[in-house]
């Protein structure tokens with residue numbers, strides 16, 4: 411098999427088999443700096459003249475024995491790096507990375523004018539997979555730009571590079587080119603450093619992730635094994651939002667869905683579906699005790715869809731959060747929950763089981779609430795990624811999913827971008843479908859002890875809901891409403907699972 415097509419980071423990419431490549435050596439290209447100390451001295455020297463150093467690095471994936479491998483350059487006995495280098499002033503990412511890969515791997519020849527040059531290295535430069543920043547003239551780097559740093563010293567961008575099915579590498583004599591299996595790099599910071607060790611997560615395949623998260627159905631299971639999800643929301647104005655979130659969890663595969671709403675919303679919500687268990691308790695006497703009792707029987711809670719912002723929630727909302735955190739339940743905060751959360755961020759700060767799913771506006775509110783200047787709605791994706799990572803990190807590494815043109819998911823250490831096409835319909839309620847699916851998938855991931863389960867559940871949920879939107883838009887076009895997406899949840903799931 412010459413090449414295998416896989417989906418990485420939601421895009422199909424061809425992975426060539428390394429057996430179809432040949433390898434030659436050429437003259438050494440000495441490293442510009444002899445030591446790490448020298449590298450930082452040069453960075454410090456050049457900074458006043460050149461400004462922030464812009465580095466581009468190639469993520470070149472290949473497959474061997476059907477397993478994805480990443481190409482690394484090994485220098486000496488223990489130092490590994492991605493093939494890459496520094497951009498010239500004014501040079502674009504793609505142009506610069508092409509130039510650097512040509513120097514590293516292109517075939518050497520002597521031009522008509524006698525100059526030693528390299529033939530262009532055939533490859534296609536794809537999207538940016540990860541960004542890292544170096545705030546000081548020191549080794550410490552972050553996958554986001556820390557908020558207090560106004561003049562970072564280096565910005566590193568890891569870019570996916572696709573190779574043709576066959577070809578030749580001409581490797582400088584001072585390097586060893588090797589293919590490391592992704593599983594070997596996974597979180598292996600001692601062996602490869604934080605940047606390379608985080609790449610497998612950044613490149614995760616949604617179909618594989620879903621497979622690792624979904625519970626296996628069995629006749630030995632009992633009612634509740636696949637999840638008991640609670641949704642706190644539903645008011646006089648908004649009855650749809652909690653219904654969408656709770657129904658999504660059931661249609662995805664949870665066993666029981668409870669809605670805790672205001673009494674005036676309860677009959678309406680019940681009448682949408684006999685499957686939902688509806689508690690008309692919010693802001694009624696004894697509400698906290700009743701809620702607390704039910705919490706012990708649930709696995710994950712979504713707080714906020716259609717909750718409203720009435721003054722009586724100022725007192726109840728923090729109590730709800732405190733109960734959920736105390737019981738160590740998975741918590742998704744969405745919709746009006748995010749509005750109310752602005753004053754109570756300290757209650758979830760550092761709570762690793764918390765996932766926030768803001769839309770563009772809600773994200774800006776959270777940024778302002780923590781004292782960051784809000785990132786523009788239209789900021790480029792890389793800036794948005796930085797902002798999401800910055801907020802997640804500031805909140806103590808909980809997971810933030812900023813919905814939008816692309817959904818950006820970050821825990822402050824790793825940042826994913828889900829840019830499946832979705833649909834061009836922006837009807838209300840789609841975010842509620844997302845929060846219900848995040849809660850369900852996060853519960854399943856936690857049951858199976860999936861490493862980084864919250865992050866992966868969020869990525870899987872974003873892919874799922876965008877896929878539902880795409881499928882249902884084909885049928886309903888501009889008349890698509892959120893209710894139309896619920897019946898295709900299993901179609902979308904199957905579609906994602908089948909992606910190789």
Ligand SMILES: NC(=O)C1=CN([C@@H]2O[C@H](COP(=O)(O)OP(=O)(O)OC[C@H]3O[C@@H](n4cnc5c(N)ncnc54)[C@H](O)[C@@H]3O)[C@@H](O)[C@H]2O)[C@@H](O)CC1
Nearest residue numbers: 648649650651714715716717745746769770771787838839
């Ligand atoms: N049928 C229902 O019951 C529904 C109830 N909903 C609930 O309604 C409550 C309020 O939610 P809202 O989202 O209206 O609250 P917000 O007050 O946060 O309003 C969001 C505002 O941001 C704007 N916006 C969103 N994305 C944007 C983008 N990318 N660029 C520019 N502007 C953008 C919207 O047009 C809207 O005006 C929540 O509790 C929510 O759950 C919604 O889920 C919609 C459906």
Ligand SMILES: Nc1ncnc2c1ncn2[C@@H]1O[C@H](COP(=O)(O)OP(=O)(O)OP(=O)(O)O)[C@@H](O)[C@H]1O
Nearest residue numbers: 769813814815817832833838839840841842844875
């Ligand atoms: N520009 C876009 N292109 C494609 N998909 C989008 C776009 N904006 C949002 N989405 C998708 O729509 C879904 C809901 O996002 P949205 O920003 O509408 O959330 P929301 O305002 O919280 O929703 P809700 O109406 O339920 O409150 C998400 O799955 C997101 O991926």
